[in-house]
Amino acid sequence: MTEPVLEIRDLSVHFPVRRRGVFGGEDGLVKAVDGVSLTVAREETVGLVGESGCGKSTLARAALRLIEPTAGSVRIDGIDLTTLSGEELRKRRRAMQMIFQDPYASLNPRMTVFDALAEPLLVHQIVPRKAIPGEVAGLMAKVGLARRYVRKYPHEFSGGQRQRIAIARALALRPTLIIADEPVSALDVSVQAQILNLLRDLRRDEALTLMLISHDLSVVRHLSDRIAVMYLGKIVELGEAEQVYGRPQHPYTRALISAVPMPDPVKERQRQRTVLRGDPPSPLHPPEGCAFHPRCPYATDACARIVPPLETQPDGRRTACIRLDAIEAEPVA
Amino acid sequence: MPLLDIDDLRTYFHTRAGTVRAVDGISLHVAEGETLGIVGESGSGKSVAMLSVLGLIPQPPGRIEAGRAVYDGVDLLHAPQSRLRRIRGSRITMIFQDPMTSLNPYMTIGAQIIEPLRIHNGASRADARDQAVSALQRVGIQDAAERLRSFPHQFSGGMRQRVMIAMALVTRPRLLIADEPTTALDVTVQAQILDLIRELQGSLGMAVILITHDLGVVAGNCARVAVMYAGRIVESAATDALFATPRHPYTQALLAALPGARDRDAPLESIPGFPPDLIAPIVGCPFAPRCVHAVDACRETTPALEETAPGHATACIRAQRGEL
Numbered sequence: 142m143t144e145p146v147l148e149i150r151d152l153s154v155h156f157p158v159r160r161r162g163v164f165g166g167e168d169g170l171v172k173a174v175d176g177v178s179l180t181v182a183r184e185e186t187v188g189l190v191g192e193s194g195c196g197k198s199t200l201a202r203a204a205l206r207l208i209e210p211t212a213g214s215v216r217i218d219g220i221d222l223t224t225l226s227g228e229e230l231r232k233r234r235r236a237m238q239m240i241f242q243d244p245y246a247s248l249n250p251r252m253t254v255f256d257a258l259a260e261p262l263l264v265h266q267i268v269p270r271k272a273i274p275g276e277v278a279g280l281m282a283k284v285g286l287a288r289r290y291v292r293k294y295p296h297e298f299s300g301g302q303r304q305r306i307a308i309a310r311a312l313a314l315r316p317t318l319i320i321a322d323e324p325v326s327a328l329d330v331s332v333q334a335q336i337l338n339l340l341r342d343l344r345r346d347e348a349l350t351l352m353l354i355s356h357d358l359s360v361v362r363h364l365s366d367r368i369a370v371m372y373l374g375k376i377v378e379l380g381e382a383e384q385v386y387g388r389p390q391h392p393y394t395r396a397l398i399s400a401v402p403m404p405d406p407v408k409e410r411q412r413q414r415t416v417l418r419g420d421p422p423s424p425l426h427p428p429e430g431c432a433f434h435p436r437c438p439y440a441t442d443a444c445a446r447i448v449p450p451l452e453t454q455p456d457g458r459r460t461a462c463i464r465l466d467a468i469e470a471e472p473v474a
Numbered sequence: 475m476p477l478l479d480i481d482d483l484r485t486y487f488h489t490r491a492g493t494v495r496a497v498d499g500i501s502l503h504v505a506e507g508e509t510l511g512i513v514g515e516s517g518s519g520k521s522v523a524m525l526s527v528l529g530l531i532p533q534p535p536g537r538i539e540a541g542r543a544v545y546d547g548v549d550l551l552h553a554p555q556s557r558l559r560r561i562r563g564s565r566i567t568m569i570f571q572d573p574m575t576s577l578n579p580y581m582t583i584g585a586q587i588i589e590p591l592r593i594h595n596g597a598s599r600a601d602a603r604d605q606a607v608s609a610l611q612r613v614g615i616q617d618a619a620e621r622l623r624s625f626p627h628q629f630s631g632g633m634r635q636r637v638m639i640a641m642a643l644v645t646r647p648r649l650l651i652a653d654e655p656t657t658a659l660d661v662t663v664q665a666q667i668l669d670l671i672r673e674l675q676g677s678l679g680m681a682v683i684l685i686t687h688d689l690g691v692v693a694g695n696c697a698r699v700a701v702m703y704a705g706r707i708v709e710s711a712a713t714d715a716l717f718a719t720p721r722h723p724y725t726q727a728l729l730a731a732l733p734g735a736r737d738r739d740a741p742l743e744s745i746p747g748f749p750p751d752l753i754a755p756i757v758g759c760p761f762a763p764r765c766v767h768a769v770d771a772c773r774e775t776t777p778a779l780e781e782t783a784p785g786h787a788t789a790c791i792r793a794q795r796g797e798l
Contacts, residue, residue: 192660299748329515329687334731334744341741356660363733363742400665402690404732406713409694416669417662420630436662 145180152177152213154203171424173199175374186351188365196374197354201320238311242323244303248295255291261313280309301332320352362386370394373432380458390460392437476503483541485526492753496522498705509682511696519705520685564594567642571654573634577626584622609640632663653685704760711786721788723765
């Protein structure tokens with residue numbers, strides 16, 4: 142593997158929670174991200190999956206220092222962002238751009254497409270002022286927006302087109318890395334496919350490095366080289382996309398994959414599903430030991446005591462589960 | 475005889491910008507105990523159609539322009555309010571995507587479950603309470619008797635959806651309309667809720683209309699499916715037949731657009747463009763501008779929903795002619 146573009150090491154984000162009530166109440170600590178290490182190599186796409194509240198978006202925001210990490214380091218192109226401040230931070234942060242779920246919320250409703258794309262070029266002096274119209278036209282072409290739309294406002298576009306504008310805006314700064322946080326979750330299936338294809342083409346043509354965050358495993362699998370699965374602030378499984386999706390090891394990954402309904406009635410009837418008990422736990426009161434043990438069909442007493450380390454497996458992936466041998470031996474659905 | 479028979483339903487919204495033909499002539503029926511899926515993308519009219527049947531469309535700006543929806547010999551679209559009120563919330567109930575907007579935040583769960591029993595079934599307070607406890611137990615809520623005193627905010631998203639289902643089923647309806655019941659939930663919780671609906675349907679023997687945008691949810695849960703596009707039904711068939719041999723180009727494209735349906739290294743089949751503006755009158759097939767198979771005739775004649783195989787109807791003139 143080439144040298145990593147992004148190197149997240151032991152990153153933690155803890156939010157203090159104050160409870161004020163008639164009886165005082167105790168202060169709590171939500172460990173939204175708890176000691177996560179993850180690297181993204183040049184031109185690689187890493188998918189980050191997990192259910193709501195697992196910390197995947199917090200991890201991305203902390204990587205950009207949009208949220209201040211509690212501990213750990215984030216290196217982009219070898220430079221530790223967590224030690225920088227002011228002008229230097231802004232300059233380095235430019236190398237990472239983010240695309241959000243709702244492009245309507247992330248675009249200024251009073252700026253035309255031209256303004257939205259010209260602004261970052263101007264602010265960061267990417268190209269000389271008189272080259273801006275040409276650069277804007279080039280960006281629009283890259284994301285498949287017709288040139289005649291250049292003077293239109295966000296409300297005049299459909300959701301998919303707005304997401305194209307948001308992607309063009311991210312590309313404007315020629316970033317080393319793009320973090321896409323649920324980029325297609327708000328879109329209809331037919332439009333979702335357009336945006337996924339666009340990201341795919343850009344990855345190839347622009348040599349993009351991408352971190353793709355989604356709750357939808359099929360979306361992540363479609364684009365990612367590697368997949369990281371998060372549960373309650375920690376990575377529980379990390380490996381090649383086909384390993385994780387095709388032969389999941391961690392009981393949570395197994396359950397997650399088996400819970401996704403497949404658009405095939407025959408397969409749906411035949412397959413054995415692992416339906417989990419209960420809801421995801423409250424991050425304010427995480428279970429002792431392995432955070433997944435109260436919902437895990439394979440859990441033993443030891444799981445309630447031991448925090449499983451993320452260990453490298455024979456096939457190269459990393460999995461945090463102390464029961465792997467037993468699970469592999471008896472392949473219960 | 476079908477339990478609910480909808481014929482040529484048209485619901486338009488009269489807005490300042492023009493008339494939006496949200497539902498433009500749909501006919502469908504659901505039999506006793508059957509699960510019918512209605513799939514479509516946002517704005518296809520799937521929710522508006524069902525809200526129209528239950529008289530829940532705000533009028534104005536909405537107006538039911540035409541059609542009939544016959545339940546038990548009563549045309550729900552033209553029944554007096556008093557008659558409708560006896561059926562809605564009792565014989566036909568509905569659950570929605572976001573339980574928090576349907577549950578009253580100021581009322582305890584218990585009070586909300588008991589209300590329909592007192593109103594519709596005339597149950598005594600004690601009797602209604604017992605029924606509420608068993609309704610909560612049936613949807614898998616622990617310590618049901620205790621939980622009756624809880625407020626909605628004290629439940630998680632999945633639990634709230636369970637409470638909604640308990641409320642919808644407490645009067646033992648013959649038809650449950652579930653509008654994207656699991657869209658707001660995490661996948662692992664979605665699996666639990668869908669299992670629950672299926673299980674309860676079996677034990678209570680009710681029919682279910684499941685409205686969803688997720689073809690996966692349809693595949694695992696419905697016996698028959700109707701696919702909606704631009705306010706119309708473009709294809710309807712038994713679930714197996716629809717997935718095995720989709721005949722309408724829109725259904726075909728929708729299935730091909732799903733990630734995971736194809737080889738990972740192949741690009742997804744995206745559908746060019748986007749759904750039509752429902753304010754402008756649509757001439758011809760509403761899907762024609764995005765359809766790879768469209769010919770001149772598609773842009774001129776409006777295709778009717780006709781059987782192309784037994785039990786398999788398609789609103790596409792080329793499929794009807796056997797050209798696709």
